[in-house]
Amino acid sequence: MALLLRAVTWGLLPWRSHCSSAPQRGLSKGFVEALEAVVGSPHVSTAAAVREHHGRDESMYRCHPPDAVVWPQNVDQVSRLAALCYSQGVAIIPFGTGTGLEGGVCALQGGVCVNLTHMDRIRELNPEDFSVVVEPGVTRKALNTHLRDCGLWFPVDPGADASLCGMAATGASGTNAVRYGTMRDNVINLEVVLPDGRLLHTAGQGRHFKKTAAGYNLTGLFVGSEGTLGLITSATLRLHPTPEATVAATCAFPSVQAAVDSTVQMLQAAVPVARIEFLDEVMMDACNRYSKLNCSVAPTLFLEFHGSEQALAEQLQRAEVITQHNRASHFSWAKEAEERSRLWTARHNAWYAFLALAPGFKGYSTDVCVPISKLPEILVHTKEKLKASGLTGAIVGHVGDGNFHCLLLVNPDDAEELQRVKTFAEELGRRALALRGTCTGEHGIGMGKRQLLQEEVGPVGLETMQQLKVMLDPRGLMNPGKVL
Amino acid sequence: MALLLRAVTWGLLPWRSHCSSAPQRGLSKGFVEALEAVVGSPHVSTAAAVREHHGRDESMYRCHPPDAVVWPQNVDQVSRLAALCYSQGVAIIPFGTGTGLEGGVCALQGGVCVNLTHMDRIRELNPEDFSVVVEPGVTRKALNTHLRDCGLWFPVDPGADASLCGMAATGASGTNAVRYGTMRDNVINLEVVLPDGRLLHTAGQGRHFKKTAAGYNLTGLFVGSEGTLGLITSATLRLHPTPEATVAATCAFPSVQAAVDSTVQMLQAAVPVARIEFLDEVMMDACNRYSKLNCSVAPTLFLEFHGSEQALAEQLQRAEVITQHNRASHFSWAKEAEERSRLWTARHNAWYAFLALAPGFKGYSTDVCVPISKLPEILVHTKEKLKASGLTGAIVGHVGDGNFHCLLLVNPDDAEELQRVKTFAEELGRRALALRGTCTGEHGIGMGKRQLLQEEVGPVGLETMQQLKVMLDPRGLMNPGKVL
Numbered sequence: 001m002a003l004l005l006r007a008v009t010w011g012l013l014p015w016r017s018h019c020s021s022a023p024q025r026g027l028s029k030g031f032v033e034a035l036e037a038v039v040g041s042p043h044v045s046t047a048a049a050v051r052e053h054h055g056r057d058e059s060m061y062r063c064h065p066p067d068a069v070v071w072p073q074n075v076d077q078v079s080r081l082a083a084l085c086y087s088q089g090v091a092i093i094p095f096g097t098g099t100g101l102e103g104g105v106c107a108l109q110g111g112v113c114v115n116l117t118h119m120d121r122i123r124e125l126n127p128e129d130f131s132v133v134v135e136p137g138v139t140r141k142a143l144n145t146h147l148r149d150c151g152l153w154f155p156v157d158p159g160a161d162a163s164l165c166g167m168a169a170t171g172a173s174g175t176n177a178v179r180y181g182t183m184r185d186n187v188i189n190l191e192v193v194l195p196d197g198r199l200l201h202t203a204g205q206g207r208h209f210k211k212t213a214a215g216y217n218l219t220g221l222f223v224g225s226e227g228t229l230g231l232i233t234s235a236t237l238r239l240h241p242t243p244e245a246t247v248a249a250t251c252a253f254p255s256v257q258a259a260v261d262s263t264v265q266m267l268q269a270a271v272p273v274a275r276i277e278f279l280d281e282v283m284m285d286a287c288n289r290y291s292k293l294n295c296s297v298a299p300t301l302f303l304e305f306h307g308s309e310q311a312l313a314e315q316l317q318r319a320e321v322i323t324q325h326n327r328a329s330h331f332s333w334a335k336e337a338e339e340r341s342r343l344w345t346a347r348h349n350a351w352y353a354f355l356a357l358a359p360g361f362k363g364y365s366t367d368v369c370v371p372i373s374k375l376p377e378i379l380v381h382t383k384e385k386l387k388a389s390g391l392t393g394a395i396v397g398h399v400g401d402g403n404f405h406c407l408l409l410v411n412p413d414d415a416e417e418l419q420r421v422k423t424f425a426e427e428l429g430r431r432a433l434a435l436r437g438t439c440t441g442e443h444g445i446g447m448g449k450r451q452l453l454q455e456e457v458g459p460v461g462l463e464t465m466q467q468l469k470v471m472l473d474p475r476g477l478m479n480p481g482k483v484l
Numbered sequence: 485m486a487l488l489l490r491a492v493t494w495g496l497l498p499w500r501s502h503c504s505s506a507p508q509r510g511l512s513k514g515f516v517e518a519l520e521a522v523v524g525s526p527h528v529s530t531a532a533a534v535r536e537h538h539g540r541d542e543s544m545y546r547c548h549p550p551d552a553v554v555w556p557q558n559v560d561q562v563s564r565l566a567a568l569c570y571s572q573g574v575a576i577i578p579f580g581t582g583t584g585l586e587g588g589v590c591a592l593q594g595g596v597c598v599n600l601t602h603m604d605r606i607r608e609l610n611p612e613d614f615s616v617v618v619e620p621g622v623t624r625k626a627l628n629t630h631l632r633d634c635g636l637w638f639p640v641d642p643g644a645d646a647s648l649c650g651m652a653a654t655g656a657s658g659t660n661a662v663r664y665g666t667m668r669d670n671v672i673n674l675e676v677v678l679p680d681g682r683l684l685h686t687a688g689q690g691r692h693f694k695k696t697a698a699g700y701n702l703t704g705l706f707v708g709s710e711g712t713l714g715l716i717t718s719a720t721l722r723l724h725p726t727p728e729a730t731v732a733a734t735c736a737f738p739s740v741q742a743a744v745d746s747t748v749q750m751l752q753a754a755v756p757v758a759r760i761e762f763l764d765e766v767m768m769d770a771c772n773r774y775s776k777l778n779c780s781v782a783p784t785l786f787l788e789f790h791g792s793e794q795a796l797a798e799q800l801q802r803a804e805v806i807t808q809h810n811r812a813s814h815f816s817w818a819k820e821a822e823e824r825s826r827l828w829t830a831r832h833n834a835w836y837a838f839l840a841l842a843p844g845f846k847g848y849s850t851d852v853c854v855p856i857s858k859l860p861e862i863l864v865h866t867k868e869k870l871k872a873s874g875l876t877g878a879i880v881g882h883v884g885d886g887n888f889h890c891l892l893l894v895n896p897d898d899a900e901e902l903q904r905v906k907t908f909a910e911e912l913g914r915r916a917l918a919l920r921g922t923c924t925g926e927h928g929i930g931m932g933k934r935q936l937l938q939e940e941v942g943p944v945g946l947e948t949m950q951q952l953k954v955m956l957d958p959r960g961l962m963n964p965g966k967v968l
Contacts, residue, residue, distance in 0.1 A: 126855065126857065128748055128855075128856065128857035129855040129856055129857050129886075130751070130856075131855070151752065170697065171696075171697040171701075172697075173695055173697075177694075177695060178694075181669075182695050184695070184701065184704070185665075185669060194944070198944050199944060200944045200945060200948060201941070201942060201944075201945060202945070203922075203941070204917075204922070204940045204941045204942060204945060205942055206920050207920050207921065207922065207940070208855055208920060209853045209854065209855060209885075209886055209920075209921050209922050209925070210661075210662075210853065210856070210884075210885040210886055210887070211657055211661060211666050211668070211853060211885050211887065211925050211926065212853060212922040212924065212925060213654065213655040213656075213657075213708050213851075213922075213924045213925060213926050213927060213928045213929070214922045214923060214924050214928075214929060214933075214936075214937055214940055214941070215708075215929060215937050215940075215941060215945075215949050215967055215968075216705060216708070216709060216713075216949045216952050216953075216967075217655075217668065217701075217704045217705060217707065217708055218941075218945065218948060218949070220668070220701045220704030220705065221700060221701060221704065221705055223701065224697050224699075224700070224701055225700060229700075240754075241751070241752055241753065241754040243754070244754070264612055267614070267725070268635065268725055269725065270724075270725040270727070270728070270791075272756075307754075308798060310794075310798050311795055311798060314792060314794050314795060367697075369693045369694065369695060369696060370693065371610060371612075371613040371615070371692055371693060372612065372613055372614075372694070373610065373612035373613050400694075401693075401694040401695050402613075402693055402694055403694070403695065433688075436690050436691050436692060436693075437691065437693050438687075438688070438691065438693050438696040438697075438698045439698060440696065440697045440698050441693070441695050441696060441697060442695065442697050443697060444697045444698075445697070445698060445699060449698075452698075453698055453699050456688045456691070456698055456699075457685070457687070457688045457698070457699060457702075458685060458688060458689055460678070460682050460683060460684045460685075461684060461685060461686070461688060461699075461702065464684060464702060464956075465699050465700045465702070467955050467956075468700050468952075468955070469700075471951050471952070471955050472948075472951075483699055483700075484699075
């Protein structure tokens with residue numbers, strides 16, 4: 001019973017389709033009518049199914065439905081919605097594609113979920129300046145489809161086909177970050193509706209440039225703020241030239257250490273690897289089954305190189321020398337788009353391949369990031385702890401960044417197992433902190449890592465973050481219960 | 485007389501070695517003794533010569549001396565100094581190498597200048613993790629000398645041998661930014677003494693990682709804050725592998741447009757150029773004279789490429805095709821270190837070469853940055869305006885970033901000319917804003933661009949910045965009169 005209670009405290013139970021029956025503040029009929037007056041009645045819903053759909057993301061956190069969902073059509077409506085909620089003290093939860101992994105959209109205090117996906121214009125594209133302005137309804141894949149013929153692309157790739165503004169809000173990254181950086185590096189400007197409805201352009205209205213030294217970096221402040229400081233209604237993003245040619249590869253290693261050593265040596269040799277992903281033997285086994293691969297069941301690197309034909313040849317040759325020096329085997333190069341796509345689809349489906357190991361179970365992903373020199377130590381430690389815990393887990397990692405995910409299977413009806421998952425994840429977070437790392441490389445703090453954040457940034461860091469929150473959201477209405 | 489008054493308002497007169505006799509609050513004997521009690525009496529000075537030396541940077545802004553200069557030896561002393569000043573309402577001005585260009589160290593309200601250069605340790609170096617922790621006394625060149633044998637370097641290069649913590653404070657960049665980014669991209673963590681003496685580690689004490697999504701980006705907030713939010717007492721920086729080989733080159737163009745077109749085309753072709761600098765014909769003439777070069781007196785690009793021998797060969801070949809397509813001439817490649825050094829020394833001495841055109845005159849540098857597609861337009865416009873203004877000016881630019889400097893010669897005794905320089909610089913700033921750019925790409929706002937900052941970020945942006953200032957520096961003591 002004690003375990004059950006603790007699991008409930010973590011917001012885990014029940015995490016299936018049933019929604020929380022925790023006390024909700026509810027919205028008056030007058031308030032719902034006021035929402036309708038802003039966006040039009042077809043764009044407001046209080047239906048249970050709609051609220052449930054908006055009360056959870058792809059994580060194991062249980063559903064916390066908002067009291068109402070609204071679909072604004074433009075930034076002016078967002079502004080008016082914010083001002084309305086502000087005046088009435090109603091919480092606001094911004095919603096993009098709902099593909100987050102830290103419960104970021106859970107409406108812990110009810111309130112109004114602002115689904116921004118009807119704002120889906122690519123407002124402008126400046127190919128010569130390598131920049132684009134997108135609204136929240138534009139996803140990563142939609143943007144890259146739009147860009148297909150102009151020789152540019154947006155490389156940040158968290159796997160899910162997420163909203164780009166949502167990716168800015170969570171500070172997302174993914175498999176390409178080792179070469180192209182994260183959202184922090186690729187957002188030039190943001191249009192933000194502040195909690196009271198005022199419109200802020202973090203780098204000045206309509207501006208886009210490669211660099212600036214003008215005043216405080218407001219763009220950087222809102223990237224990764226997880227919807228707790230305002231609603232992002234458009235993002236100006238940095239684009240990159242489409243690689244002339246691409247080669248993917250996999251190779252197996254005798255140990256975790258050998259795979260990580262190869263990674264460090266490639267970075268030291270300045271091989272501009274575009275992706276370098278680690279999968280442990282459990283994950284490889286799952287991927288072989290799920291994606292019909294025939295890879296060695298061993299610690300494996302998935303690699304991708306971008307460049308001219310000539311540059312690629314050299315990169316590949318260097319990578320091969322380094323990996324072979326570290327006793328890699330089962331090299332498999334994939335040059336053709338189809339074969340590359342098969343490999344990377346398998347990598348991106350790792351989550352589903354893992355879940356397929358135990359139908360009916362749910363998954364949870366840790367997200368620590370450590371200095372790369374500490375990666376072998378923490379990976380080996382994690383695998384030992386996993387064994388000792390009796391949990392089923394597998395590891396995938398953006399090793400070039402020192403960031404990895406331990407995916408855990410859990411029976412949603414087993415409170416004791418839920419508790420073990422929680423304990424395991426927290427211990428892993430603390431281990432990363434002890435190794436001078438961070439509890440989250442890319443998923444964000446969300447609901448579950450607030451305690452770890454405190455330990456990570458210390459009392460003055462936390463106090464400064466709390467001051468920022470109070471300064472920008474004095475009534476505490478923006479996505480309450482997240483981050484802090 | 486009206487002109488003279490306006491020039492004084494801009495803080496320009498007198499800008500030579502005489503210090504301002506504007507009213508200063510002065511410090512009581514007791515307060516100076518309290519400073520001595522913190523850092524030891526040899527590390528406090530109220531001598532006029534010392535105060536004058538600390539009252540100006542390398543810009544044309546006139547000297548505003550502090551009331552006292554202190555040299556703390558460690559972070560604990562910095563903390564106690566801040567707490568002391570905070571309790572007594574005395575202004576603090578952080579001082580590194582004094583190589584800024586926007587009057588950032590001018591003590592506009594007197595107060596205590598905190599010279600941080602006695603804190604000059606490289607606290608730790610983590611070669612495998614590509615990171616280093618430096619104190620404010622460590623300059624860019626000192627760090628790179630220290631790194632010489634470990635295969636790594638710190639690429640951000642503003643020209644001056646500035647303090648790295650000072651570079652973080654001003655959000656510096658320079659010639660390598662097109663490939664390696666600015667300080668915004670290369671600072672991992674900062675140790676900051678807040679105005680009341682509390683110690684903040686922006687990313688958590690001792691932490692260093694490639695990426696994080698943990699809470700609000702405090703590191704980003706302090707990079708570029710120009711000493712107005714706290715004193716940076718150490719910086720954790722991202723290092724990069726030393727290039728295997730380097731080639732430099734110059735080539736002349738028939739027009740500004742042709743030089744910029746070449747730049748855009750190289751970026752579009754993903755040629756990973758490490759530096760791409762534009763110098764106009766006036767500047768080339770000055771460099772030829774000053775640095776004994778024999779370059780064509782025409783719009784010119786200075787280029788540098790980093791990579792393996794094989795990669796370089798391809799980069800050079802591509803660059804040559806692109807530049808020749810744009811009718812470049814007078815190609816000159818420099819492979820040997822000595823010859824490269826001669827070229828880049830000439831580029832970095834451009835400022836002095838320019839000043840040498842008119843001995844006794846002073847220089848002022850503008851710093852706008854625009855979307856690269858607007859660069860030809862604003863460069864041509866600037867040259868026309870320069871001609872019409874009767875001022876002597878030359879242009880150097882980090883064209884890969886859309887950032888350029890118009891250097892202006894001015895007779896320090898000619899109030900009317902000073903006013904023309906001011907008017908010219910403000911008009912150029914507004915032109916950049918109209919083209920959706922920024923009034924400062926890398927020098928910062930300092931004293932002179934506060935009005936332009938307001939126009940750039942708009943009322944809500946400015947209000948948000950003011951809120952940040954009040955939140956972190958409620959008594960307004962940190963480097964008053966700068967940025968806002």
